[in-house]
Amino acid sequence: MTLINGLPAHILLVHLVVVLVPLTALALVAAAVSRRAARRMGAVLPVLALVTLVSVPLTTQAGEWLERHVTDDALVQRHAELGDGLLPWALGLFALAALIWWTGRSATKADSAPVPADGAFWSAAPVRVAAMVLSLVVAAGAVVDVYRIGDSGAKAAWHDGFSQAASNGGTDH
Template identity: 70%
Template sequence: MSLVNGLPAHVLLVHFVVVLVPLTALAVVASAVWPAVARRMGVVLPALALVTLASVPLTTSAGEWLEEHVGSNALVRRHAELGDGLLPWALGLFVLAAAVWWTTRRTPSEQTGNRSASVIRIAAAVLSVAVAAGAIVDVYRIGDSGAKAAWHDGYSKTATGSGDGDD
């Protein structure tokens, strides 16, 4: 995918990633920490993580197309390098979402007294917090580098027009 309605697809797709990765990260952590949340979310949790996972390579691919159609500079290259690192985080969110969903499908009474279930739940919670934090920080770093690459010379610090709409 390269263009959507005359605009580079990356510019549009990036909004899905910027919303879905943090949303999925928060949902995974909430579900891992509170099994009642996971049971309430049900299969929506791994489905959301799957959509998030799929959006990352689509956006990256569109970004690679865009990179070939803009002037290459250090800022664009840095953004592309950082963007390539998001897929493992999205994969981690998906794996954890599926694991949390799978382990919390049973009712609370079926899980009571099961020591291994408690150990798994604690491990999933710790891993979820770590992967969610990594994914959110990575999205922030990628977005910041992309904004710098797109806007570093694209505006004036002083107003250039009258601002009254007659321009």
């Protein structure tokens, strides 16, 4: 995908990533921390994470096309390098969202079953704690990475693209 309605696709697709990654991260943490939230979200959580995952390489590919069609610049190169690092975070969001959804489904089925006498009920606790910690780490990493990428992209796009002085007769509104 290179152009959408005559505009570089990257500048439009990037808005998906900027919204979806933090939204997915927030939903993931909520589901990891609260079983009730996980049950309420149901399959929406992994579907949201999948859409987020798919949007990242689409945006990156569109960005690579745009990179070849703009003036070679160190800021653009820095932005492209940072952008290449988002896919592992998006993959982590998806994997954890799928895991939490799947274990939530299993827990719902197990809730209706009697607790085994051998204490197997408690064996899920370490997995749940690990999922919470991993979700917090991956969510924070993904959001920070999106911020860093967006900041570098804004600097690359606007570093010489505006004037400190107003062009509307000298008045600032």
